[in-house]
Amino acid sequence: MPNRETKAQLLSPESNEKLKEILLALEGGAFSSIRRMLNSLQPPAIAHLLVSSPPNRRMLIWEMVDKDLEGEVIQELPDNVRVQLLHEMDSTELAEMTEELETDNVADILQQLPDQVIQEVLAAMSTQNRQRVETVLSYDEDTAGGLMNIDTITVRPDLTLDVVLRYLRRHEELPNSTYSLIVVNRRDIFLGILPIPKLLTSDPNMTVREIMDTDIIAIHHSTKDSEVANAFEREDWVMAPVVDDDGKLLGRITVDDVVDVIREGADHSLMSLAGLDDDSDTFASVRKTSPRRAIWLGINLLTAIIASSVINIFQDTIDKVVALAVLMPIVASMGGVAGSQTLTVVIRGMALGHISRGNLSWLLSREFLVGLINGLIWALIMGGIAAVWFDDKIIAFIIAAAMIINLIFAALAGALLPVVLKSMKIDPALAGGVALTTVTDVVGFFAFLGLATYFYA
Amino acid sequence: MPNRETKAQLLSPESNEKLKEILLALEGGAFSSIRRMLNSLQPPAIAHLLVSSPPNRRMLIWEMVDKDLEGEVIQELPDNVRVQLLHEMDSTELAEMTEELETDNVADILQQLPDQVIQEVLAAMSTQNRQRVETVLSYDEDTAGGLMNIDTITVRPDLTLDVVLRYLRRHEELPNSTYSLIVVNRRDIFLGILPIPKLLTSDPNMTVREIMDTDIIAIHHSTKDSEVANAFEREDWVMAPVVDDDGKLLGRITVDDVVDVIREGADHSLMSLAGLDDDSDTFASVRKTSPRRAIWLGINLLTAIIASSVINIFQDTIDKVVALAVLMPIVASMGGVAGSQTLTVVIRGMALGHISRGNLSWLLSREFLVGLINGLIWALIMGGIAAVWFDDKIIAFIIAAAMIINLIFAALAGALLPVVLKSMKIDPALAGGVALTTVTDVVGFFAFLGLATYFYA
Incomplete structure (x- = not known):
């Protein structure tokens, strides 16, 4: 060798x-x-x-x-x-x-x-x-316009493949990721694409028009990059032409440009739910990291104070039955976890374009049922634990009832908040988590301490 | 027209x-x-x-x-x-x-x-x-073996391009996404690739050997799919050859197969942090949705009870100063948010392969500093609010001190937990969130109520 x-x-x-x-x-x-x-x-x-x-x-x-x-x-x-x-x-x-x-x-x-x-x-x-x-x-x-590359090789439909091959050979090299040639007419209107593998296997005497793919979706330059990414992913594209209002070819988007958008889109939900920049630098300096996180902590402090004000209303009840202070965080915590499960499913479903007005009501009722079932299961168990722990059947009933109420509210809030926030043009991934815990804390404390006040007053 | x-x-x-x-x-x-x-x-x-x-x-x-x-x-x-x-x-x-x-x-x-x-x-x-x-x-x-396609078109290095072109033309059609031909010797050992654009622009009398790219990274069939995806993303590949131990060609992976892996990898962190299946079906039935979520809620209930046991130790103190019950959730909540910010950054950094033993200590000290700074800022503000709210300087001092302690613990736990969990072969994205809130709840309640017991006893 x-x-x-x-x-x-x-x-x-x-x-x-x-x-x-x-x-x-x-x-x-x-x-x-x-x-x-x-x-x-x-x-x-x-x-x-x-x-x-x-x-x-x-x-x-x-x-x-x-x-x-x-x-x-x-x-x-x-x-x-x-x-x-x-x-x-x-x-x-x-x-x-x-x-x-x-x-x-x-x-x-x-x-x-x-x-x-x-x-x-x-x-x-x-x-x-x-x-x-x-x-x-x-x-x-x-937008698609911002993603596209303009170094496109175009050919006319009436050329023979032989001419096309000779035309290509005149190039020193072809632009990166040239998988297809784009077919346009003399006014640069997009007509179809000519995949290079097809060019290689067809009779050189045929014309471009005879073998070109016309069943191709062109992308308007104003299409959002996340939509472009979803389309590439869905359709397994490697390249797509970008056009203007009149169908005139402006450029092409190739899959390597789109991979970054997909990664960023998926990262967005993850990072935003924790109040972080999407493209947060893992090794950003202290000076860069502190301010953004500080703002987020400040917003959370505000919502935590709102939840505490609810507890504040019930000081007298807690003074009477101090065990309430011990159990109270459990109700809020369970609501928070149940709600964030729903929230995550809905935010991801929205990012992938699966959720629309037509299926939202089905989703809501499923979340309601799941919340009810899981609420019942864990309320029963927690009620049992509380009954033994504090030797008090009333407190057992109160925590069980409060948990069921909070898990149902959590499910509905988790499903509705992203939709409502989106319709208000607020990013659901960014604001959803904070809004949700505010709901589950307030409802949880209110239900638990309110019931306690009723029974112990 | x-x-x-x-x-x-x-x-x-x-x-x-x-x-x-x-x-x-x-x-x-x-x-x-x-x-x-x-x-x-x-x-x-x-x-x-x-x-x-x-x-x-x-x-x-x-x-x-x-x-x-x-x-x-x-x-x-x-x-x-x-x-x-x-x-x-x-x-x-x-x-x-x-x-x-x-x-x-x-x-x-x-x-x-x-x-x-x-x-x-x-x-x-x-x-x-x-x-x-x-x-x-x-x-x-x-693994790469599971991702690959075996319908590869291979050529020998000593052929002329003209022969290759005639060989291709004999095919009815080429396999999907044939962007390059793969060059192997007679024992099927991988030698390099011949990008089709290069084939089209080069002199037909040249040999494959003269124009093939040998500076190509082949993928061993046992490489994990997430690593394959990271490599495609990093290197903007559209295709990579897969080989066995001896360098024998087994197949090829194309970018459209990898796009799904990238999406799944990014989704994994998001979904796991909420205790959900990665590939969770947005429209799964109630019967399918309830059990997995119920397990997760059960685990959370257990950790919430642990946190409550901490409060339970301090019943007498709360009995004396009921305002403690009002402020207590704020300390835990701030710790939870600060910790989950760190956790998210570290889990994402690990998924992207940015974090190694060499830079972990830098990351830890940055998180410590950010935790300290943000702890100081919000502790001061919360202390002020508490002083006015309850007209009590001691409680203001206690909540401020507890918040600083908890935010520092939160930062360290958020940075270390994923690393420790990973070394124990436990998925950090799945277990990290629960482990973290357990830490921040326990530390938060303990610091706040412990300090209170010291000052009010």
């Missing part, structure tokens, strides 16, 4: 060895060897290393990255880390760095800079590049 | 019209027209409709789907919904349905059936299909 047939690199549990070696070398501080190792990595691996590093080490590593790798590394980074590094560069460096990148990625990067810097970088670019980038910049970042 | 140049279908906010029409027709019950509308949809759209429907309506719609669309619809469904429909079919129907599907999808479907049914379906298949499916079935579902 010839020598070139070396064994390929392998992705396996051991493939992080090189990264670990670099981390170890960083501890030691042998900079020249680190620099060599670092720049022998693929840009995505360098990006991964940057993302996984605390602020100081991150800047240290970034300083060591070769100038001609910077652009490729930058485009692999999540927004927050990227912004941090971009702020260390001047506009000439930025303009140089962007020369090598795809237009949509350049637009992505620029969108995160102050307006003045954007103008400076654009001014420092070549004219052709500037025009392309300006086109993409004119679309909203969160 | 010729007639064929009709305007393409458009993905835009209005694109759900057809679905809405069907839903409306379902309400009315005009079955023959529903059936026609339904089967004019693309399989992914039918799948979406099934997923978005409550159980009874789901079965009704499924009955109306054309036999020859069933396979394509089934493979677009999430696991839970798919299982439900599969259980309504016998093994001959199943075998027929799978004839049209890709091998990895057939394996996916079969893996969800009882062993006996799998054997029956395999027996009813054509020999060639059976062998292919059995190969994929022999790998674990959650």
Whole structure:
């Protein structure tokens, strides 16, 4: 066998060895060897290393990255880390760095800079590049227009495949991820696509029109990126054309751009429910982390005080039966957990586009029933425990009844709050959790202490 | 302009019209027209409709789907919904349905059936299909082997591109998502890939060896699917070859298979934190929904009782100062929120592979500092509120001190629990939330009531 047939690199549990070696070398501080190792990595691996590093080490590593790798590394980074590094560069460096990148990625990067810097970088670019980038910049970042790439290869329907093949061969190289050619007429109206595998297996004397797929869904440039991502996921697309109102082709979106949107969309619910930024940097500095979290804690303090005011009304009752203070948090806690289960299911269902007016009432009644059943089961058990613990049948009845009431309210609140918040244009993932615990705390304390006041007064 | 140049279908906010029409027709019950509308949809759209429907309506719609669309619809469904429909079919129907599907999808479907049914379906298949499916079935579902497709087109390195092109043209059609050909030697050892765009732009007289990419990472069949997904995401791959220990090519993974893994991985943290199944069916029946949630509520009840036992120790103190019962939940609640913020950041960081032994201590000290700072801020404010509310400086001091203590414990517990749980092979996303609230409740009540006992005794 010839020598070139070396064994390929392998992705396996051991493939992080090189990264670990670099981390170890960083501890030691042998900079020249680190620099060599670092720049022998693929840009995505360098990006991964940057993302996984605390602020100081991150800047240290970034300083060591070769100038001609910077652009490729930058485009692999999540927004927050990227912004941090971009702020260390001047506009000439930025303009140089962007020369090598795809237009949509350049637009992505620029969108995160102050307006003045954007103008400076654009001014420092070549004219052709500037025009392309300006086109993409004119679309909203969160829409299909902002996601798309404009380096599309188009063909006319009346060409023969042979001509198309010769046309392609004239290119030095094809744009990244060219899986299909896009068919347009002379006014650039989108007609269909010509998948490259089909081009390769068909008779070269046939025309594009004869083999092109016309059963293709084009995306309007104003479509939201989350909807684009859902469609790619649902339909297993690898590429989709983007058009304007008249059906004129503007560009194409490829699956690698969409993967990031899918990840961000799924992260959004998780992070927002805890009051965090979607793209929160795991290694953000204390100065960056504290304020956002502080605000969230402040909002929670407010709602906790509201719940406490409910308890405050019933001070006399607690004074009479101090066991109430012991059991009271259990009612609130069970309501909180039951409600957040419903809330999570509904928020995820909404994000995936499964919930609409037509099936909401079914969902509500299911949640009501599940809340009732689980309420009954655990109320009975908790009632038994309370009866034994405090040797008091009345307190056993009170906690059981309060738990049933709170679990039903929790189920209804968990299902309705996201829908109501969404109709008020408030992000359900962000506000839903706080609103829910306010409901379950208030209802829980009110039901439990109210019943107690009735029976013990 | 010729007639064929009709305007393409458009993905835009209005694109759900057809679905809405069907839903409306379902309400009315005009079955023959529903059936026609339904089967004019693309399989992914039918799948979406099934997923978005409550159980009874789901079965009704499924009955109306054309036999020859069933396979394509089934493979677009999430696991839970798919299982439900599969259980309504016998093994001959199943075998027929799978004839049209890709091998990895057939394996996916079969893996969800009882062993006996799998054997029956395999027996009813054509020999060639059976062998292919059995190969994929022999790998674990959650590994690269389980994800891969075996319908790979391979070429030898010493062929000229012209020969390769003629070889491709002999195919009726190429397997779905053939973006690259895979280069192997005569012993099927993986050597590199030949991207189709490169094949199209290069001189036909060159050999495969001259233009193939050898700088490609092959995936070992035992690599976990979540790691495969992270690699695809990081490296913007559209395809990767899968090999065995000797570097022999087994198959390929394409990006459309990976998109589902990414979605599932991101969903896992969100759903598990609420104690739900990852792939929970938004429209699961009451009978299916209740048990899993009931177990989770039971676990929570246990931890809530532990927290209450702490309060129980301090009954005498509460009896003396009933205001303690009013303020007590605030301390626990603030700890819970602060801790879950840290927990969420760490669980997500771990899922994305950003957290390792090397940066954990930095993360811990940041969380400690953030906890301390936010603890100080809100403790001061809450102390002020308590002083005014109850006109009692001691209680103001006590709640402030307890809040600082609890927020620091919350930060440390939020950062450490996922790491400890993972090292114990317990899923941090599933157990982390419950473990955390137990810590923050117990510490919160203990610090607050303990300090109160010291000052008021």
